[in-house]
Amino acid sequence: MSTGNETLLTHAALDGELDAAGMLDFENHLAANASLAAEYSRLKALREVMQRELVKPVAPPALRERVARMAAPSIAPRAAPAWRAIAATAVLAAGLGSASTWLALRPAIEDTNLVGTLIADHKRGLLSGQPTDVASSDRHTVKPWFASRFALAPKVIDLGPQGFPLAGGRIDVIAGAPAPALIYRHNEHVISLTALPVQGSLTPRAFVIDGYSVEVWRDGATGYWAISDVDPGELTKFRQLFDAAAKTGSEKSG
């Protein structure tokens, strides 16, 4: 390790940017190098004093109000979706979990080329080497993460014990609107599960396109699209497990 690199690694270690192997390596260097250890302590002191002394500026209420008003043209048109949401909630309350009501807040989607878009999003996630925007197998982390970004978060179910551990969540853009996608892992494969509101009919189906297995099903007003490069049979199993867990309400309080 050159001196320049050591300096950069010291900062990366402090910032939690090293992986486990890198951190182990760094700690060995730290133990063997007194000046590096001193630098590390100084940097920690700097960070602590910044955290202690600096108050993160908060946007003034007047600014927040002005920015919120930029979205004002939406207030009138929003009346309709809001009404739909209430109506949908009433219908859903009959048997479905309240987690589904978020769907009613966004317009329904047309199926035209939807699968193509979803596969593109899935591929983009894989290509970027970062299939998740929030990486966590804990649905108590994933659910609030979505909740902070959407009015109502989608159903988050962990199927880890059944061989499909939750890996995190991602925000895709479907028809110009952000849409939540759950990411699962199965062995070395990644499964993207997108939940969208469905109005009208949606035919449950399973097929393979461009080498990707696709499963489409619905649960009340929610349509589910699962995309993965696993074998079609495995994805069918995933669909069955998710559907069963969703119906027995194993999300619990989420």
Added chain:
Amino acid sequence: MTKYPSHENFAAVVLPHLDDAYALARWLSGSSADAEDIVQEACLRALRGLDRYAGGSARAWLLAITRNTTFTWLARNRPKALLITEDIETLAPADRATPEEALIAKADAAAIALAIGALPPPFKETLVLRDINGLSYREIAEITGVPLGTVMSRLARARSLLMSALGRSEAK
């Protein structure tokens, strides 16, 4: 596909990250009044560009717009704030006399703010995005449009300059 009014999602995407945008603009501009103008302009740009929001972290997306808006706004209204030395990456470390850990720990808010304010813009923005906004190196690289290695060296330089400045202010 149907094109929805972008206003529908604007509040959901932008408002949760307004404090972050304001904090970034506040530190980069050094003025709360300027930061308000900058963030308002950044949010207008975000509203117009909402169709181009390509998923991913909404916070990083808004901060990228805020960062760019800050620099165009400062260039237009406060040109002196952006005077920087050329070849900033190759500058020799300013002050190798790094102060003791105890001295750093004693620094107060005013001294730190002064020291951050004195950092050249590329170092300042990297430091603020990391230590105030808490972004990852990868996000900072994307927002500032430089390689990861440059983010790392700028951050190291920024903190080194900061520590030296804190040592000096204490010594006075």
